[in-house]
Amino acid sequence: xxxxxxxxxxxxxxxxxxxxxxxxxxxxxxxxxxxxxxxxxxxxxxxxxxxxxxxxxxxxxxxxxxxxxxxxxxxxxxxxxxxxxxxxxxxxxxxxxxxxxxxxxxxxxxxxxxxxxxxxxxxxxxxxxxxxxxxxxxxxxxxxxxxxxxxxxxxxxxxxxxxxxxxxxxxxxxxxxxxxxxxxxxxxxxxxxxxxxxxxxxxxxxxxxxxxxxxxxxxxxxxxxxxxxxxxxxxxxxxxxxxxxxxxxxxxxxxxxxxxxxxxxxxxxxxxxxxxxxxxxxxxxxxxxxxxxxxxxxxxxxxxxxxxxxxxxxxxxxxxxxxxxxxxxxxxxxxxxxxxxxxxxxxxxxxxxxxxxxxxxxxxxxxxx
Amino acid sequence: xxxxxxxxxxxxxxxxxxxxxxxxxxxxxxxxxxxxxxxxxxxxxxxxxxxxxxxxxxxxxxxxxxxxxxxxxxxxxxxxxxxxxxxxxxxxxxxxxxxxxxxxxxxxxxxxxxxxxxxxxxxxxxxxxxxxxxxxxxxxxxxxxxxxxxxxxxxxxxxxxxxxxxxxxxxxxxxxxxxxxxxxxxxxxxxxxxxxxxxxxxxxxxxxxxxxxxxxxxxxxxxxxxxxxxxxxxxxxxxxxxxxxxxxxxxxxxxxxxxxxxxxxxxxxxxxxxxxxxxxxxxxxxxxxxxxxxxxxxxxxxxxxxxxxxxxxxxxxxxxxxxxxxxxxxxxxxxxxxxxxxxxxxxxxxxxxxxxxxxxxxxxxxxxxxxxxxxxxxxxxxxxxxxxxxxxxxxxxxxxxxxxx
Numbered sequence: 001x002x003x004x005x006x007x008x009x010x011x012x013x014x015x016x017x018x019x020x021x022x023x024x025x026x027x028x029x030x031x032x033x034x035x036x037x038x039x040x041x042x043x044x045x046x047x048x049x050x051x052x053x054x055x056x057x058x059x060x061x062x063x064x065x066x067x068x069x070x071x072x073x074x075x076x077x078x079x080x081x082x083x084x085x086x087x088x089x090x091x092x093x094x095x096x097x098x099x100x101x102x103x104x105x106x107x108x109x110x111x112x113x114x115x116x117x118x119x120x121x122x123x124x125x126x127x128x129x130x131x132x133x134x135x136x137x138x139x140x141x142x143x144x145x146x147x148x149x150x151x152x153x154x155x156x157x158x159x160x161x162x163x164x165x166x167x168x169x170x171x172x173x174x175x176x177x178x179x180x181x182x183x184x185x186x187x188x189x190x191x192x193x194x195x196x197x198x199x200x201x202x203x204x205x206x207x208x209x210x211x212x213x214x215x216x217x218x219x220x221x222x223x224x225x226x227x228x229x230x231x232x233x234x235x236x237x238x239x240x241x242x243x244x245x246x247x248x249x250x251x252x253x254x255x256x257x258x259x260x261x262x263x264x265x266x267x268x269x270x271x272x273x274x275x276x277x278x279x280x281x282x283x284x285x286x287x288x289x290x291x292x293x294x295x296x297x298x299x300x301x302x303x304x305x306x307x308x309x310x311x312x313x314x315x316x317x318x319x320x321x322x323x324x325x326x327x328x329x330x331x332x333x334x335x336x337x338x339x340x341x342x343x344x345x346x347x348x349x350x351x352x353x354x355x356x357x358x359x360x361x362x363x364x365x366x367x368x369x
Numbered sequence: 370x371x372x373x374x375x376x377x378x379x380x381x382x383x384x385x386x387x388x389x390x391x392x393x394x395x396x397x398x399x400x401x402x403x404x405x406x407x408x409x410x411x412x413x414x415x416x417x418x419x420x421x422x423x424x425x426x427x428x429x430x431x432x433x434x435x436x437x438x439x440x441x442x443x444x445x446x447x448x449x450x451x452x453x454x455x456x457x458x459x460x461x462x463x464x465x466x467x468x469x470x471x472x473x474x475x476x477x478x479x480x481x482x483x484x485x486x487x488x489x490x491x492x493x494x495x496x497x498x499x500x501x502x503x504x505x506x507x508x509x510x511x512x513x514x515x516x517x518x519x520x521x522x523x524x525x526x527x528x529x530x531x532x533x534x535x536x537x538x539x540x541x542x543x544x545x546x547x548x549x550x551x552x553x554x555x556x557x558x559x560x561x562x563x564x565x566x567x568x569x570x571x572x573x574x575x576x577x578x579x580x581x582x583x584x585x586x587x588x589x590x591x592x593x594x595x596x597x598x599x600x601x602x603x604x605x606x607x608x609x610x611x612x613x614x615x616x617x618x619x620x621x622x623x624x625x626x627x628x629x630x631x632x633x634x635x636x637x638x639x640x641x642x643x644x645x646x647x648x649x650x651x652x653x654x655x656x657x658x659x660x661x662x663x664x665x666x667x668x669x670x671x672x673x674x675x676x677x678x679x680x681x682x683x684x685x686x687x688x689x690x691x692x693x694x695x696x697x698x699x700x701x702x703x704x705x706x707x708x709x710x711x712x713x714x715x716x717x718x719x720x721x722x723x724x725x726x727x728x729x730x731x732x733x734x735x736x737x738x739x740x741x742x743x744x745x746x747x748x749x750x751x752x753x754x755x756x757x758x759x760x761x762x763x764x765x766x767x768x769x770x771x772x773x774x
Contacts, residue, residue, distance in 0.1 A: 029633065029634065029720070031718060031719050031720065033719075035734055036730055036731065036733075036734030036735050037734050037735035038735070061557070061719045061720045062554065062719060063718070063719030063722070064730040064731075064733075064734050065719075065730075067733070067734070075615065076619075078616075079615065079616050079619035079620070080619065080620075080623055081619035081622060081623055083633075083637075083718035083719070084718075084719075225733045225734060226734065227733070227734060227735050227736040228736070230526075230736075231526055231527060231528075231736045234524070234526040234528055235526065235527075235528050255524065255525055255526070
């Protein structure tokens with residue numbers, strides 16, 4: 001009897017202490033979810049380390065699970081056990097999570113910092129706020145890199161070099177999904193750039209793209225993780241391959257490999273934060289405080305010191321400086337630099353939201369043939 | 370009879386020795402030629418060199434040691450001229466293989482290990498059997514050995530760079546080991562593994578040993594079904610256990626956090642430790658049950674006869690005798706938890722990430738040789754643990770041999 005009473009009293013005290021803490025404090029632990037690699041370490045250096053300097057005692061744990069963020073958040077939600085505080089996802093995943101109610105809607109005016117000149121966050125991010133839950137961080141592009149020592153005297157200048165196995169013999173690395181590959185295939189099969197998505201809507205157009213891809217199918221190594229193509233290029237196993245431009249920057253400038261960028265027909269995409277729905281008040285308070293800091297103009301510009309992705313705020317662009325370790329100017333390595341952006345695509349969220357399942361099925365069936 | 374013994378001493382040179390050694394030369398030449406980029410030239414050249422060596426060594430150099438060293442040295446020099454230090458090592462290796470083979474075939478040594486009455490077919494079969502065994506060993510061990518030098522790579526890729534192949538010190542570095550010991554992510558993972566694995570092991574050993582002793586009593590009802598259930602985590606595909614555990618432990622964790630007010634990180638550790646303990650229990654049960662088979666029941670009866678209660682009997686009589694089984698079960702449980710990636714990915718959150726979790730994530734998102742450095746360290750630890758298991762097994766056999774009855 002006595003033991004039971006003591007136990008109950010202790011439990012009650014602990015609970016009371018816990019709730020008292022919540023009233024006066026924000027949670028001191030945060031689990032951030034990101035992609036690992038150079039990208040995550042740029043976030044660590046540009047956002048987390050300065051934040052921890054201002055807020056000593058805040059403990060940050062990284063989880064490199066952005067790749068399966070949608071599936072994991074669904075499971076966590078079903079189990080009623082959200083262990084993540086802030087999740088880095090691509091824009092299309094953010095749209096899905098927002099639609100399913102797994103991500104929290106944000107108010108740009110209240111939750112995000114205004115630009116130093118007073119421009120509101122909503123105007124500063126502009127069109128990049130593609131979903132009510134999405135807080136954009138960077139503009140990145142998916143583009144090709146090629147081995148400079150394996151292309152002879154005529155380095156490729158057009159994305160169609162990928163489909164030209166006679167001029168550029170050797171294996172190519174392509175992502176194991178239809179997105180981007182279908183667009184490039186149509187573009188190189190004579191479809192005008194502005195008609196690409198109109199053609200891709202029709203079954204005939206989809207077959208046309210697959211037929212074009214079929215001409216190089218024997219020469220393709222399919223990749224699924226961003227680190228694959230850099231490794232294949234470094235090994236000389238492929239002559240060219242698509243991947244994220246920041247990964248290629250790392251291979252070329254930081255690892256000093258004989259690789260060059262082929263910016264032609266690069267596809268822009270956005271990456272940013274979402275806050276999972278269902279956080280406790282103290283955790284939410286901490287996350288909101290962090291996000292406001294981590295997405296302000298200076299922080300986004302700082303990230304470009306470590307990796308060649310363009311900051312999502314217009315006001316950050318003039319602040320982009322030099323690489324933190326190599327001391328080279330970062331502006332010419334940004335996908336948005338005018339010299340690199342002569343021929344670009346913007347990831348078509350509406351189209352792929354509508355057609356992704358169908359085209360995915362067709363693409364996988366074609367792959368298995 | 371005399372004809373046979375002559376044959377045994379001197380195998381037929383032109384009809385047997387030259388083609389066989391030439392055949393090996395052909396294979397080695399083809400492999401070397403592939404490295405250089407001229408497989409066909411290598412193939413022809415290898416066959417010719419093999420055949421010539423077979424005749425020269427067996428006919429003109431009766432001193433086996435001298436002949437072999439001459440060939441090894443010669444090949445090493447040729448290799449050095451073509452490919453630097455790495456080429457010299459490769460050349461010496463090929464020289465060692467081909468000269469050993471030439472003498473082995475040419476002197477009939479290959480018949481030494483088989484009875485004299487074996488036919489050609491039987492001799493061939495016996496030697497190919499040995500060869501297949503050797504090949505299996507090579508296939509098992511090579512992937513592990515390849516990892517070791519790559520972990521000293523000076524570049525950030527899983528690639529044998531030209532510098533590495535030339536054995537140039539520039540191509541090697543300890544930076545991936547430094548990375549492992551200096552990165553917070555890896556250190557957190559190491560710390561978590563070192564916290565989770567021992568505690569999970571202690572739980573599995575205690576519960577598993579008790580279960581094994583209970584299940585070895587003949588009067589316990591439903592022994593077989595209980596045994597089957599306890600062993601099931603080892604049999605059920607891990608991904609299925611993991612999915613189930615995810616939902617089960619989420620509810621448990623919510624209760625501990627919400628109703629008992631425990632901290633999030635403590636609850637996370639409890640969940641992973643319990644899940645790993647469940648995975649380790651079958652190993653303990655199996656090893657302890659196996660040890661109990663050799664345990665003499667009359668000893669417990671003797672102890673009871675002299676007034677010892679069951680607990681004293683267990684700790685003073687039974688436990689010391691089954692200790693080797695308990696310890697080797699514990700080591701298996703430890704390795705299970707230390708190597709486990711699926712369940713921890715489901716049940717744990719990032720604050721509990723273990724070494725395998727960090728390696729798995731790293732392999733997918735960032736192919737960095739730091740993973741290989743960690744793998745090398747883990748291989749060394751695993752070899753140490755398995756060596757311990759083997760020593761304990763021998764001790765247990767020795768003890769059993771000495772025990773009465």
